[in-house]
Amino acid sequence: MNTPRTNVRQHILDTAKPIILGKGFSVVGLNEVLSAAAVPKGSFYHYFKSKELFGEALLESYFSDYLEYLDKLLNNQALPAAERLMSYWRGWLESQASCDMQGKCLAVKLGGEVSDLSEAMRLALHQGTDQIIDRLAVCIDAAMADGSLSGKIDAHHTAQTLYEMWLGATLLSKMRRDRSAMDGAMLATLSLLNLAK
Known part of the structure; x- marks a missing residue:
């Protein structure tokens, strides 16, 4: 059940997400987030004891x-x-190649930026991405069981390899300002899963 406290807390997080996706974590000041959320600064510290803990909560x-979407x-x-x-x-390809900030990946945006700045945020990123990989591995196992994938595939290793490849391809696409790296990741994905024609 949502209480007014959790609603305000979530409202701050929901308001901050597109701002931070657009600018990054370090550049965005609390005043910008609080102004956009129409929440007084004193209230922010009632919900988050520091900007670092706010960042950890944002990632969680x-x-x-x-993960709910993925499930x-x-x-x-x-x-x-x-x-x-x-x-x-x-x-992934459609959302990360689009101009819509709402669909962008927060792990891509913040991974390189905050991992050396905040141990709590690094751990939130690590745990979150590990959970994604675990779900992908379960789906690969299910595909082997239902016959929609063939050949010898190590589910967890392949899931990890694919996720790492797509994360890297998304970063390269941001640098190049085109989707060529993600198009390459799609071809490599089909090959790794023995789906290439």
Whole structure:
């Protein structure tokens, strides 16, 4: 059950996410977030004891929502598991290649920026990405079981390799300002999963 306290806390996090996706964590001041959220500064410290703890909460909230989305997508029993898996990568390519900040990946945006600045935020990123990889591995195992993937595939190793490749490709796409690295990741994904025609 949501109480007024959790609603205000979540409102601050929801308001901050697109701002930080656009500018980064270090550059955004608390006043900008609080002004956009229409929350007084004193209230912020009631919910978050520091900017670092606010960043940790932001990442935990992001991964909670992301994992909920991933669970719905990867557990859709109406589709073969390989199709569910490929839907994830197609969705990644579309969302990360678009100009819509709401769909951008907070792990990509903050991974390099905060990992050396905050141990708490680094751990939130590490734990969140590990949970994504675990879910991808389960889906790969399901695809092997339902026959939609063939060959010998180490599910966890492949899930980790694919996630790392897509994370790197997304960073390269940001640097190049084109989607060529993600298009390459899609081709490599099809090859690694033995789906290349």
